[in-house]
Amino acid sequence: xxxxxxxxxxxxxxxxxxxxxxxxxxxxxxxxxxxxxxxxxxxxxxxxxxxxxxxxxxxxxxxxxxxxxxxxxxxxxxxxxxxxxxxxxxxxxxxxxxxxxxxxxxxxxxxxxxxxxxxxxxxxxxxxxxxxxxxxxxxxxxxxxx
Numbered sequence: 001x002x003x004x005x006x007x008x009x010x011x012x013x014x015x016x017x018x019x020x021x022x023x024x025x026x027x028x029x030x031x032x033x034x035x036x037x038x039x040x041x042x043x044x045x046x047x048x049x050x051x052x053x054x055x056x057x058x059x060x061x062x063x064x065x066x067x068x069x070x071x072x073x074x075x076x077x078x079x080x081x082x083x084x085x086x087x088x089x090x091x092x093x094x095x096x097x098x099x100x101x102x103x104x105x106x107x108x109x110x111x112x113x114x115x116x117x118x119x120x121x122x123x124x125x126x127x128x129x130x131x132x133x134x135x136x137x138x139x140x141x142x143x144x145x146x
Contacts, residue, residue: 032081
């Protein structure tokens with residue numbers, strides 16, 4: 001059975017909606033993991049500051065992450081990633097790094113590559129990430145001029 005144009009479009013839009021639903025969680029768990037690595041802890045106030053949101057907004061999102069089993073905390077303590085949260089953070093970090101390295105290999109400056117990779121990482125398939133990684137390796141080896 002041949003897929004119609006409408007079915008292809010619908011699948012693409014569905015994938016984009018799914019990526020939008022997970023990107024906030026991915027960004028927050030990645031940030032919490034980074035804060036723990038950099039500062040030894042991830043406090044809600046630091047999360048809010050780094051995400052450029054109010055503490056109330058950060059608290060609401062962290063509560064959702066707790067319900068989803070990605071983050072845990074104890075009263076008057078910092079935030080911690082669960083095993084599932086740590087896996088999500090590492091996968092998000094890996095995707096980010098692949099896109100960032102590719103953009104830098106294209107010749108983009110660090111600031112632009114960082115800003116652009118922050119959004120792209122959530123919306124590319126694993127097949128596209130693999131292709132970006134292969135091209136980045138070819139750029140680095142000199143097989144392709146940028």
